[in-house]
Amino acid sequence: MAFSHSFEYFRPGTLAEALSLLDQYKGDARLLAGGTDLAVHIKENMATPPVVIDVKRVTDFPGSRVSPKALYLNASTTFSDIVNHADLRKAYPMLWEAARSVASVGIRNRATLAGNICSAVPSLDVAPALLCYDAIVHVASSSGTREISIHDWFISPRKTACLGTEIMLGISITAPAVKHSGIYLKQGRYRGEDLAQAGLGVLITSDLQYRLAYCAVGPIPFRARAIEAVLNGKVLTAELISSAKAMVQDTVHPITDIRSSKEYRLHICEVMLERGLKAVEQRLNGAEFDSAEILGG
Amino acid sequence: MTDYRYIGKSITRIDGREKISGAAVYTDDIDFGANLLYAEIVSSTVAHALILNIDTSEAEKLEGVVKVFTGKDFPYKFGLYMKDRYIFAQDKVRFYGEQVAAVVARTPQIAKMGAELVKVEYQELPAVLDQMEALAEGATILHPDLGDYPHVPWFFPKPGTNVAHWRKTRRGDLENGFAEADHIYEETYEVPRYAHCAIETHVAIGKFDYSGRLTVWSSSQSPHTQRNLFAEALAPMGLSQKDIRVITPHVGGGFGGKAGVTMEILPAALATKLRGYAVKLRWTREQEFINTYQRLGVVAKLKLGVKKDGTITALDHKIYWDAGAYVEYGANVVNAVGLSAIGPYRIPNVSIDSVCIYTNLPPGGAYRGFGYSEMLFGLESHITTIARQIGMDEIEFRRKNAILEGDKTAYGAAMNPNGLLEAIDKVTKAIEWDKEYKSTDPNKVIGKGFSLFWKAPAMPPNASSSAFLKFNEDASINLIISGMDIGQGYQTVMAQIAAEVLGVDPSKIRVETPDTDRNPYEWQTVASHITWSSGNAVKKAAIDARDQILALVERVYHMSQDSLYLEDEAVKCHNQASFNLPLRSFVVEGIATKDGSYRGGPINGRGMFMPEFSSASGDPDTSQGGHPNVHYTVGAGALILEIDKDTGKMKVLKAAEAIDAGKALNPDLIKGQITGGLLQGLATVLYEDMRYDDKGRLLNPNFTDYKIPTAMDVPDEIIPIIIEVPQPDGPYGARGVGEHTMLPAAPMIANAVENALGIRIRSMPITAEKVAMAYKKHREQ
């Protein structure tokens, strides 16, 4: 496969080196992690960075840690790392399911969680989980580090709060203090790998707090706070679910594109909400099932 | 029943080890050394326009660019059935993606950079993107010179319009037929375009040496046809068939997309202007979607008349094909279906209009099924509906009207022997049609879908095959033929046929990929005719070799040929159990006589097959009189479909498909075709869809948004059923099955959706979204 675009390529071994390269090429450089997003764009001339800085060999990203109380995943973490992590699966099922729903094994072996949220496409699968768990994104520049709430991270399609001179170091999550469970539902066009037509993350806690986040149905992934407000503090009943569903039309504003019509997206958002709420409640109560079957495969 | 040693056995594929181990060489694998150049194509960025100017100066300045070519360098036409296209666009482009210029460079990257520097100035013309618009009064005419295009005698273009060919078939008295009917049902069905999606994209390398010889290595289903079309197109440069050599290594999938000539003409032509160099062109996946053949789009208007008892009295079938910018191959799809749009039914009064229409979309061409999938989607949807309308079981309806041996086809010839009724019965039983299927999940419902299918090879009446067979010292054999193993197992089956005649195990027979210099003529590996046609040629070549062997033994040992037979690599005698002459002792070296001299010598067989009964010269207004199709292969399929009522997601729980193979030369290979074909058919109905914007640009030239199934999308259970009603003129009774296996998929799904949800979807694809939205609407009403 030929690339017509030529660029300078660096592969730093340390964070400091990477940051100094970023400073040196201010604005002209793009970071490369798994390349599953960036390489495709360069091939199609959709991205033409004069400089590419490959961070795959950076060895001093702060280490990843996973416990039921809190989690930190660094920028080297691939989706396969997440999928293969049994403790993570148990403690953060929504994040695990989102990771598993990304592409296929070959892509997941390279694609990173960092690249996913930095790509900031509307359909990115891990966004609902990070939004529901109120994740913090850690970034570094040559002048220090800063923390950005995931709620401030997504600005517009393909644009994040991360500056051109910054590197994302990792994300952290603090689990809700009480018993909780989550689920990620992804509607694709078939069972094989697909980008989401719509995605929904649902988090539930034993003290009846609900968190809902959609992706692929708006310019950026978002929390459906108005619907959460209706649900919070209440036990799920058929009636409550209907009133939550009735709010979808005013909360979600999808577009029509090659993957789906706007009308179908809206319809699916309602179906997902109903089935997601029921399933997550069952999961909180100990039920075990494969969420991939919930929307009919 | 005859007892065969190798025929009818599921012999392991002889090319299996080569392919599994990675030893198999594909076109892109061949190393051409330092003199290899790379071509990149400059493609049209508009669907319909005059080319005002092409500025190649910037590209020519780029270091590493060897030469830039445009249409001016090659003012030559080419085409299989109708010569309606040029190697490069001349004064006009007619589809988005059409080749306008080529940059040849030292590396692929420089070629690509060069191509981006070529500036083409267009004056846009109105683009005609829909076949019904193309037919309308006042439509822009794509080919004002249509009347001058050379074409085969069985095409009927209408110069001054966008109709490139109009196949009319008329039988009986249509008006009377509808008058006799108790019930008439009319509907329109739509099918979009589809892409083949072979895993290996098109690739070809041309090399023109200083002796004046042009060699083309290509990933192709049609080496000899390519050679002939190259020779025709490049004749002005003084090239003839003998100067051109086409070598076709293993192919990574074809599905019709690598039949005839598409992009291969480009490196072939470019090479002629770059003597001594090899010039390589390889399509990217995007180009593969945009600038090869596509399956044609269809609007079909059906009117069917039936009596109360279910007898079909009349069919009026009008099929309008979106054939694209050039129809040199696609027009024959239109022709084939125009002769066969009655489906596998006995219908006394018939009118078929199959209309080939130019549009400013990529050229339509061969695609597995050759138009029959598109036609059957409407017809088999219609049959299920009309049976329900008259209160008759749809299977009984199909049984009642099923075409039987001796019944008349649409063009008046007698139907060949076939096992259609057996197929219906076996599928009904295998799928447990009468069983109540009910989902335990309240969100889901289950439906059943049924469909019949048929298809004939679509070929010129004189399409032929030939075979050479040579013995080696150890009685192993090289079988030299020119069909392509595109995954169907052709090489294995041909080895089985030779093995059966000669008593040599198939593992001792080597079949190589073709080289037109050395391998004998084969028309093309298309039309599901190769087992039948090439199989007949191979059988004749093997019989020729056997006859030479037996004649030699008779001459040397004075034994009657009638008493001799071949078995276990030896000549044996019915009358003399002790006689056992190993083939290896003489098939090359001859038989020694007492005086030390030898008799015989190397045994080389040759065989040829042409269907001499076939003729395309039916009446232009009725299609009566000729014998355009050599035979039809028939079958039936059914499936059980689970549908999520809210999301529309569908899952095939179980599918059964029966096909009349005449004789299953290798049952496992047929089962493979049933599984693979069914899956490809299901993909076209459930997921795939070529979507164009209002400028004629394909919106999904990639697997991100053009969905072909993964292993996760395979039905839970597929029951393959082989029927064997012998084809009298087939090798051991065999006829083709390759394309057919995908034909029933789309109507089965449409019928199952109606059965489950009470909604009839008349346009493909039938995606989860379409089902969910249609059902939502249905529920709200």
Ligand SMILES: Cc1cc2nc3c(=O)[nH]c(=O)nc-3n(C[C@H](O)[C@H](O)[C@H](O)COP(=O)(O)OP(=O)(O)OC[C@H]3O[C@@H](n4cnc5c(N)ncnc54)[C@H](O)[C@@H]3O)c2cc1C
């Ligand atoms: C076949 C295929 C299927 C796919 N399916 C899915 C899917 O189902 N769901 C989904 O969400 N995505 C999907 N993707 C998109 C892509 O794989 C993911 O977004 C992936 O997570 C990107 O990660 P990466 O490591 O490959 O990123 P890269 O391509 O290397 O980078 C992506 C972006 O992130 C930036 N970046 C990378 N690392 C850092 C860092 N440390 N700091 C700051 N910026 C950084 C890069 O500069 C670039 O802009 C698919 C892609 C392909 C090719």
